[in-house]
Amino acid sequence: MSLPAPSAQYVLGLDLGTSSVKAVLLDTESRTVVDSQIQETKAEVSSTEGDKGREQDVARIVSALHHCVAALPRERLRRVARIGVSGQMHGVMLWKSQEGCIWQKAEAGHTFQPRGTSHLVTWQDGRCSREFLDSLTQPDSHLSLATGFGCATIFWFLRNRPQFLESFNASGTIHDYIVAVLCGLKKPLMSVQNAASWGYFNTRCGSWNLPILRDSGFPTCLLPAIAKSGVIAGKMAHEWYGVPEGTEVGVALGDFQCSVYACMTEKTDAVLNISTSAQLTFALMPAFLPPARPNPNASVTYFPYFDGIYLAVAAALNGGNVLASFVEMLKQWTQELGQEVPESTIYSQSICAALNIACTDLVVQPTVFGERHLPDQLASVTHISPSNLSLGHVTRALCRGIAENLHSMLPCQQLIESGVRRIMGSGSALTKNEVLQQEVARVFTLPIVYGKTVDSAVGVAMVMLDRK
Template structure:
């Protein structure tokens, strides 16, 4: 157990369970385009503050097929949110002083490197999950996983990127001694970079070469791949593990540029970061009432027959299972991956598409660019979004004699495809070509069809699925996309469940990931589960 200064006791489950009645949780969700934050009262589960702040520098390609983002931009987005907390809550001018635990989750697969003694001053960029530098040829040159239960590396996975660096830019690796996800970097920053990086199995699995059953790195395959000695791979830690407590010296050094830092207590514990996928899935199945996180059971009966469709920047279609990952199953489909959930006997099987809300955002950006090129004036993106919704509603319905075009909007090549074919349009006619509403409707339907090509309806039926829960920020805001999903699932004889009257939908500023992160932690404490 970790001992925190000024806390008077160890930072284990006993301390968490016996915390003062006014203790708060600070929950941080680091996404691809925004950082989202929740402040939750532990005893009552009340949400005291929620907010979202765009990351100034969106992922950019520094070279063809590469996608990176600045860690400092992520910190700036978080700092902007954290500094607003006290001014948004009446009756208490130091809410951050009541924070007992910091919980982190966020974008999976990506990798960043840093020097452990200087995580802020000496760090690399974050190579994101959208990165495509690892070609099919390169991936095929890597050793196969040593056992069936080991996650194979794919393009955009952290260890694939690390091995790519080792082969193409080995000198760069020698600059750093630590590596991890964006959340692991922020955790290391908060605790002063002391000790080895500790990573959850959820995030480690998203890097590849991770043994799902043994919850450890696949040492044999990594040795065969020529894993470099620097940076050192993170140690694996269980869910709920305390990676450390806030560093007083770091808080002092940050305080000048980040006002929130000086208001957090040095006794505050930082828990091992988790994957946004698992936290979103938890929030999907856990009923969340307005302004309050309610508890949920995680028994098998809670999930029987229900899959989830989550649309954010990317998109996922999957379900929970207790089937051991090494057994032949629906996982044998090329587009379906297996990741650990919150208990040792439960896994998430899912098709993870790189093409989700990012494609719709690119469509909107393209229309705005075209207008500017033609007229010299640019329409605000928000106006384009609103007009597309209206035009799609007003557009003539498709018919047998005048069908909508078939659009495959795969602007990013899927990890399981192995090709570089891009998207396509089939069946474009005069009537549909002139209707922006019909084209937009077809793009939305194409995104759903793409997911179903990765996780076929037959595979869902094989797993006993008969209902699909529609969740995620893109589905919540986009009625056209929501209708497209409901239409396709109805055609495949699945019932669609739209989360509108419960869940994080009641809190539009709340990230599903941050809400699930907080709910899971409080349920974990209430269940009396231990930690290491």
């Protein structure tokens, strides 16, 4: 990395997540995190769409961002060379370009406040029903359109509240907005990563489906300009809590890609993350191009990564949430029997019991929450016998089922044939569960390495450090 001044020694990484904001300072020489701050946004607000709507107050998100940055050491913020920003993908907010914020000089330094912006409609939003999505012209993209995607949400406003859109001339993800504000951009920029997550974007040619959108009456004037993932979007328009004016800011990136970047040490690594849900991913060869049209029955999707490379991703809806449901079930049973046992005790005792069981012939299909490619699939338990109904047997079978479900989506043999040499294991549900680790190792025969943390804020800082 070419630093703009001898005193510049840090990269500031910012991640605007669904429930919290995180800021890290990465030392440019050691590539280690020297400071970090995290703050819950508590930004959820009621939506006119009731239970289907998922909206957040942008001002609360910005407030959490300011809190994180202001809490970092001022002497180090003054030596920041670059800023990287990542965040929750798919979601959309709208604003009026160059009027969407107010910069103010405060005692702690320059700060900004949103002005006249819409709420952030998050990726969790459910207002676009399947019937509504089917009524739209299908995009020219290898990725399927879903509710919560930016373009789908704008289409919903166009059909249901067209007057709402008239107040704005710009749109983007929440992290696109932050980059536009920091750099004072006249028109927001959006990376290929974020654009692909919005729908109606062709990653092969790197452009929006403008003819399709225009023919459908879509307000294309709202769409951001497109930039390659990892490029510099602009420079800081103001000093910000000590970060110098003129500091380079990268175009906003997807939190998933940045979390993979933080964990994937070698190009031949695959990354397995099991937290609430589960993802197994690896980088494809540079020559790979995704199919022209999506296959709704495919268990693997392809996300744009960096430098024209795609990630093959098996994204399972069933991960740590299955274990949480199991613990909740046991807790409810004990309550019905007149006992009160904390969830932490149930979980720890279940794992201890399973560690005493080397293997089990009990079979658990753990798809309690279905899967995107098999939405109607339910969970099941088979091969039940009097000898395998203990807590240890059931817990081990459940952990094995989670591993085997992922393996059914992306088999180990496919990883090996694609040049993968090892798996980087991460995520709280995996790294804190020895039984699940054993079952993952049993199913995936490649070496599995633990210790790397999936962290989008660290990942986006590393991206900015590595970009030339």
